[in-house]
Amino acid sequence: MNAIMRTSLALLLLSAPASAAELTVLTAGDQNMVDYVNDYLGPLFEKENPGNTVRVVGTGPGDAGSQKIVERFTAQSGAGSAKWDADVAVVHEKFAGPMVEKNWLLSYRGDIASGKLVTRSNADMALGTKVSGFVMPMFNSQTALAYNPALIPTPPKSYDELVAWAKKNPKQFGYNGIKGGASGVSFVMGWIYAYGDGSADKLMNGPFEEAETKKWDKAFASLKEFNKNAVLTPGNAGTLDMLSRGEIAMGPVWVDMFYSWQANGQLPPTMKLALPAPGMPGQPMHYVIPAKSPNTKLAEKFVALATSPKVQAEGIVKRFNWYPGIDAKHVQAELDKATWDKLFTSITPDALAQYGKPFPIAPYNNAILEAYERSVAN
């Protein structure tokens, strides 16, 4: 009996590889983010690192999901835990800065091969906070105006043209306000970039000055006027729903959602995208590694794989229609022409570079939202 037990114990010990670990990945965002890791990235990583497993936890869509990750980290930091219960987290841009400022994160970009493939400025500055080294962008997302070319042969090239068009075609433009998802928020931010009396650059890059927040009254008054000609839609998906049912002819949407819906047949293939001047915001989602992760080396390996050109091409661009997190030129080589063209037909790389803006830095962001609540929604 004793012998059997001892043998089996020995076997058990031998069979477990020394490096076996469970990598815990927290991700904000919709269910598709969880599916991405569960169905694609996780198995790929487990194949390359036998014996290790990946466990993914979705914390929910939108800022609320990232907020939950922040609260989890706050709790563990407050409790003084030596090892936290997460190895990798995927968070929205707005939350990366505060995490860096609180010294919760590992500076790892220099340690991984794909770190050199990122040069875009939003990987160094996240809404006014320096984050270079601490984050790797998983993807870049962009908002744009989706429109029905049957009703609108030439889409508005600027916010001015849009306002004129909406006046002539009342209730044909729809957006989801600011409480139903970020595509509406993005439209409002673009409005302030276009019509605010202050400098848009300051909103995007800081520093925060109280005086700047007083310069939007005129812009919000005109937005309130504009809203009379617009329809308010229930959520990001609500705008796409109304477009596909023909209830509106134009509205701001996330580019990746737009393409995914078209691919699923939820949106007519004829619909197109346009990015008006002076631009609309987009945002990356970032991979971060908590400094107190129990498996930092493995976590670095995971992020290195996730941001390698191959995975960025196959997973991010092809599967999800997101713009890649690392520089596009490194990804192009891994992609067939059709996929590449699809992503850049409606909005050319030049237009994207010119009119794809970041969101305002966090304090301005909040101030604009609150001013909207005060003067437009009230």
Place this chain on the structure above:
Amino acid sequence: MPGSPFPRDPFFPKIFLSHDLLPHDLLLGSSPVMPRYSLGLALVLPALTIIVLFFIVPLTASVIGAFRIGDGFGIGNFEKAFSLYTADIIFSLAVVALSTLLIGLFSIAIGGYLVLGENPRAVAILRWLYRWPLFIPFIVVGQILRTFLAKNGLMNNILVGAGILTPLQTTGLLDWRGIVIAFVWKQTPFVALLVSGAMASIDRGTIEAARNLGASRFRILWEIIVPQVRGTLSVGLILSFVTMMSVLSVPLMINAQSPTMITADIAFRINSYGDYGVANALGFISLILTSCVAWIYMRQAVKERM
């Protein structure tokens, strides 16, 4: 119901007032008062602990949080809540009050038909059908109605297809009307279940007597049956009121306009700003509103027992 010739509705006290027997038993019980008292306490303790731990403590923390500003205390959160969301508070109250009224009317109608209906097949079908929405979560109701009530949604498509409307006449109902429809659709079965139970157990003799004297069915329902089930009806409506005040999914799914309901604002304060202060203040305001309704009910319940 003092002086009422009718027996008290048995359904109502059984479910909602049985706890008022407890203190009487414990305090005024027969000879060995103390042992029974401590035994009772021991039995209540686990439940009490759970209530204190999971309900009273978080509630207190939320109420305190509503008054906390930075390191001190003040009413700044409330000032902000009222300056930004007064319209939403009034909107929530109006929508929920209207829904409660409609739920009351519909559940009386359903209960009344189940008691007074003369076609047994129709009664059986209604009895089977009306409970269905009870088992459907609010979020699913929101999701169903979101596509059903849209401007070019299923309902309008049917109306246009049937030639009742032209495409240009259609309007979407995805605003306050959609919320009211969702609430009434979902909560009516709950109240109707309580009310029809109470109606079924009142003394049939009172109905028969009224019928013998030539009263119409509507008059029997309104003047004989409804007064006898008033207690159950108000309990059902108050529980519905409180439930509807706390629903987040329906306003999020259906109502894109502003104003919107307080719950959507609370979620927005937390998710977009991480601002628990104003969220707690809004929660506190919502608590006051529901407490007022509960207080009206308590007063009535106490008066009826006197």
